[in-house]
Amino acid sequence: MSGSASGLRAVTSIEACEVRVIDPAKVAATRDRLPSTWETDALADWFKVLGDATRARILYAVLEAGDLCVCDLAATVDVPESTVSHALRWLRGAGVVRARRAGKMMYYSLDDEHVRMLLEVGREHLRHREQIR
């Protein structure tokens, strides 16, 4: 499926910017199947949610506990409550956690099944890495 890999170089026909290309057909085919720019931007922002140790710990905590208020969350992940609150704002904005009010307390839980998958794949990845060493 890779097509002609001859030594000739070309220039992208689309777009004004001149970029050298080895296999124009493959590039064109891949560009077609590639998510759009705004889609990859959205995906990167979504993945970024997990790309911080504090947020990751918080997510694993709510994954395990199911339900946790802010101060218990702070005690669990061992971080000041203010930091937890900031992180939760991020997570809420990204639609990853759901907040439930109970009296004075706010209980947070996971609200994204795909993120749950990501967390589990991550854990599996870690186990896999440890086995190799």
Next chain:
Amino acid sequence: MSGSASGLRAVTSIEACEVRVIDPAKVAATRDRLPSTWETDALADWFKVLGDATRARILYAVLEAGDLCVCDLAATVDVPESTVSHALRWLRGAGVVRARRAGKMMYYSLDDEHVRMLLEVGREHLRHREQIR
């Protein structure tokens, strides 16, 4: 499984730092099941790989094409080759892509099945989000 949710507050027995806790039993249980600090750090770093639009585009490109040299990659994701090269160093360091030399060119391909899963879950997530709107 959540146990007593009475209004009393306590202080973490472990660690010197004083943190208010509502449900000490739940906190202790969750802490036990939580990945260690260095594990969550490693996981966050791993997820961070996907948390950048350029890297995400590169990964989706090699996922689709299977195999791509740097200049074709640059043309596919539409960024300067230097930027691609920098991003690839990241990805190589994280063990996410594999480099294969072919003459003057370097061909990059995905080298982490779990990352492949993440990319696919991401795509599915996007479709799911679009359905809702």
Next chain:
DNA sequence: AGCTCATCTGTACAGTCGTGCAGATGAGTG
């Protein structure tokens, strides 16, 4: 050897991100 070309790297700059403090909000309770 010298030349070309694909890729890599050092450096510097701009922008973003995470964090903690101090104060604001808002729900319960008397």
Next chain:
DNA sequence: CACTCATCTGCACGACTGTACAGATGAGCT
């Protein structure tokens, strides 16, 4: 109403990150 307490937020600082330019590296070719 006033008071307490859990949580949220504005602000500012320090650290990190992505990017582009220019130059270095190294493989192939004559």
